[in-house]
Amino acid sequence: MSVALEDGAIRLRGASAVEDAEALLALLQAEPRRPVDLRAAEGLHASVVQVLLALRPEVLGPAADPFVTRWLLPLLAGPPRPEPN
Amino acid sequence: MDELLEQFLVEAPELVEQAAEDLLALERDPADAARLESAFRAFHTLKGSVALFDLAPLGRVLHAAEDLLGAVREGRRPADRMLCDALLGCLDAAGRWIGGLGHGGALPAAAAAEAGRLEAGLRRLLAPAGEAPAAPWLPALLAREAAAVAAARAAGLPLTALRFLPAADCFFLGEDPVALLRTLPGLAALHLALREPWAAEAVEPFTCNLAIEALSTAPAAALRQALRFVADQAELVALPEAAPEAPPEPPAEPPPEPEGEAATRSLRVDARRIDGLLDLAGELVVARNALAQATARAAARDPALRQALGPGEAELERVVRRLHRAVLDLRMTPLSRCFRRFPRLVRETAARLGKSIELEILGEAVEADKSLVDGLFEPLLHVLRNAIDHGVEPAAARLAAGKPAAGRLRLEARREGDRILVLVADDGGGLDAARLRQAAKQRRLLPAAAIDALDDAAAADLVFAPGFSTAAAVTELSGRGVGMAAVRSAVEGMGGRVTLASRPGRGATVRIALPRAVVVTTVLTVRLGEEDFGIPIDAVLATARIPLGDIQRLRHGEAFVRQDRTIPLLRLAGLLRRPAPPRRGRHAQVLIADCAGQPVGLEVDGVAGRLDVLLRPLDGLLAGMPGLLGAAPLGDGRVLIVLDLPELVGAEPAA
Structure with a gap:
């Protein structure tokens, strides 16, 4: 997949892999207020999900992938919820 | 750090290892009463020491483990695989937490929950069958x-x-x-x-x-x-079944105290104290260098003095060298320190993947520098896991290929000259060069034509390329990518090399070659602009701040006078062919170094400190550059370039 900075937003395209987490992290650390556009994302690798959970950027959906939209987007879009512990 | 805790941090990991070894042996032979006794004692001793610190969750887990082993001793329970698994799981957590204690103090936040789970698992094994698990979450x-x-x-x-x-x-x-x-x-x-x-x-x-x-x-x-x-x-x-908690067991009767320790001639010393000694030995080298310069000057004027000083001077040099060598030797550790952890980890990985593996370990008595022995653990673990996951075929495929159902894995170390070879060999399917090429093309690691031109050995090397695919399209090979790239960078960081040889259908062998002793070079780090460079401390006589007014302009360069000697002054920026900005402030920071017997002043922007580094030769474009001795990976991912001062200065037209 690709991680690209377009018009001030970080756009994820296609199915992500573990290497994408680092690129995403670097872009978010450089400018934490950048929104992350998941509309063209077809799958999020766990490493990408945890970067989004850690930095909590604004995410734009719905995603191309129904699993992401149904199950992950609500967790990433909402305010941080209490830890399961 | 408190002395009691220090002692605990040394002893507890040994007890954990001891207990793990006993449990693995017990699993092979459940009737081995000596191993059972030894495991029980290790858990008991560990529990006793844990009680001295703020580690209540771990204490509860160990208590439950001790109860469970107590039940085995009394014949109330067999030492079956399930029991050994549960106890090994506890030891794994104990090892991690105790390790964390050494690094930062407290138990991780999640430890209490994990401990609760482990303890419940152990209690369940003690309780009559059929109880639902407790799930605090x-x-x-x-x-x-x-x-x-x-x-x-x-x-x-x-x-x-x-x-x-x-x-x-x-x-x-x-x-x-x-x-x-x-x-x-x-x-x-x-x-x-x-x-x-x-x-x-x-x-x-x-x-x-x-x-x-x-x-x-x-x-x-x-x-x-x-x-x-x-x-x-x-x-x-x-x-919706409720999860009733098993009632806590009454504490087991206190076990007999272990007998007195066997007489031992070895002495346990904290590794940091050895490193402190190494620092002192490094300083001694510098002090001797300066002294040698001074005596040489004095002796030049006075033949009688030369006669008197000569033998002492030579003796001092010899002793200082031997001392430095001896301190480095203190750090030599047998590889068993790293290898002994693998039987359990290999077994766990194999169980997780539903495979059966026989691990053979050879050469664990071979010794290497402690930093290498410790540094080998992670890369070897990745290599072993890869071999189990991707190398060894499923049992059915193995039987069809006429191999025994259980995969065979050999971890072997041996000395070869001044190097150590560590081999990990599996008898699995080997690597499929065609599929490696295809995966490399998909990831565009190289142009397609270049990939086609690779022979099979070079194609096998692709697994070490950073970013070699972990994507869904090449699931069958996934995992080797990030892992093997990390293995290569770790091994190269220790000054070694790693290669992979594959025989299709017969298995793959990963070969790691390392220098036996770390060539620890002590360098002085100097700053130039934003960059740091290293200079071997052997060459350094002194550092000084020279008032700008004391710098004299000569016909072709600059010099200053120090202790009645005129010392040429060179600017590091100039030697490295970089623009030298005009001087600011009132002093020049100068390093006085010995270049082919002559003191030379080297002006730098600052002296950053002293470091012990692993020097390795330069590769790629830098390999041919004169004046560079090598590169040293720093812990934080940066690389320090170490300068060859005599060569750098020699290349300069005489000042």
Whole structure:
């Protein structure tokens, strides 16, 4: 997949892999207020999900992938919820 | 650090290792009473020492473990595989927590929950069969997902709750826990959170830190099937059965105290004290260098003095060298320190993947510098896991190929001259060069024509390329990518080399060659602009701040006078062919170094400090540059370029 900075937003395209987490992290650390556009994302690798959970950027959906939209987007879009512990 | 804790941090890991070895032996031969006794004592001693510190959760786990072993001693329970697994799981957690204690102090936040789980697991083995597991996380999950629970109940569907804590290194193994979640049948609720909180700047993208909880309307058996490869990381609870807690066992009777320690001639010393000694030896080298210069000057004027000083001077040099060498030798450690942890880890990985593996270990008595022995653990673990996961075929395929059902793995170390070879050989299917090429093309590691031109050996080397695929398209090879690139960089960071040889159908061998002794070079780091450079301390006579007014301009350069000697002054920027900005301030920071017997002043922007580094030769474009001795990887990922001062100065027209 690709991680690209377009018009001030970080756009994820296609199915992500573990290497994408680092690129995403670097872009978010450089400018934490950048929104992350998941509309063209077809799958999020766990490493990408945890970067989004850690930095909590604004995410734009719905995603191309129904699993992401149904199950992950609500967790990433909402305010941080209490830890399961 | 408090002395008691220091002692504990040395002894506790040894007890953990001892207990693990005993349990593995016990599993092979459940009737081995000596091993049972030894395991019991190790747990008991560990529990006793843990009680001295603020480690209550660990104490409870160890207490339960001791009770369980007590039941085995009394013949109330067999020492079966399930029991050994549970106890090994406790030792694993104990090892991690004790290790963490040495690094930062307290137990991690999640330790209490994990300890609760471990303790419940042990108590369950003690209790009569058929009790439901205790799941301390369940109430919070049910409260959070109340809507999903109500919906499933209204529809008359059964519910299974799931908690999945993926292994921290699962990305290195090519696993994607989120992809696994997609395969779960009947998903009714899903929650992902960070297991440990992460500050934005402390995120480690390659470490899995997720806690996953879910509800499913599928039966527990179907979920177990979907999660079979991560069975040790996932906990399932069928609802709505309540989860009654097993009543705590009454404490076991105190065991007999171990007999007095066997007389030993060895002395246990904290590694940091040895390193402190190494620092002192390094300083002694510098002091001797300066002294040697002074005596040489004095002796030049006075032949009688030369006669008197000569033998002492030579003796001093010899002793200083031997001292430095002897301190380095103190750091030599047998590889068994690293190898002994593998039988258990290999067994766990194999069990997780549903494979049977026989591990043979050879040459664990070979010695190497402590930093190499410690540094080998992670890369070897990745290589072994890869061999089990991707190298060794499933039992059916092995039988069809005329091999024994159990895969064979050999970990071997041997000395070869001044190097150490560590080999990991499997008797699996080997690497498929055609598929490696295809995967490399998909990831565009090289132009397609270049990939086609690679012979099979060079194609096998592709697995070490950074970013070699972990994507879904090449699932069968996934995992080797990030892992093997990390292995190569770790091994090269220690001054070694790693290669892979494959025989299709017969297995693959990963070969790691390392220098036996670390060539520790002590360097002085100097700053130039934003960059640091290293200069071997052997060459350094002194550092000085020279008032700018004392710098004299000569015909071709500059010089200053120090202790009645005129010393030429060169600017490091000039030697490195970089622009030298005009001097600012009132002093020049100068390093006085010995260049082919002559003192030379080297002006730098600052002296940053002293470091012991592992020097390795330069490769690539830098290899041919004169004046560079080598490069030294620093702990933080940067690389320090170390300068060859005599060569650098010699290349300069005489000042």
